[in-house]
Amino acid sequence: MTSNCEHGTFVADVDVKRLLDFPDGLVTSYSTDIRIQCADCGTKMQFVGIPTMGVSNCTPTVSVDGFELRAPIIPCPAINPIGDKHE
Numbered sequence: 001m002t003s004n005c006e007h008g009t010f011v012a013d014v015d016v017k018r019l020l021d022f023p024d025g026l027v028t029s030y031s032t033d034i035r036i037q038c039a040d041c042g043t044k045m046q047f048v049g050i051p052t053m054g055v056s057n058c059t060p061t062v063s064v065d066g067f068e069l070r071a072p073i074i075p076c077p078a079i080n081p082i083g084d085k086h087e
Contacts, residue, residue, distance in 0.1 A: 007041070012033055014035075015074070029074075031073065054070075056072065
């Protein structure tokens, strides 16, 4: 990794997960795991400002090291957990 890199180009790795109520059960929610790094030098980007670590099906969280954003998603049209309709 180069310390003088301007970090002008990025690459993202995104995994989409289906969360089940129990093994082989119904899909209850969806989540994304997002990692970003500089395409030029490989420096990993940290997600900041997200106070919760771990996994949640209703609020964004971050990994302990801050390099992975874990964000819940919903298919549209759908009603989100706070009752807003998305289309």
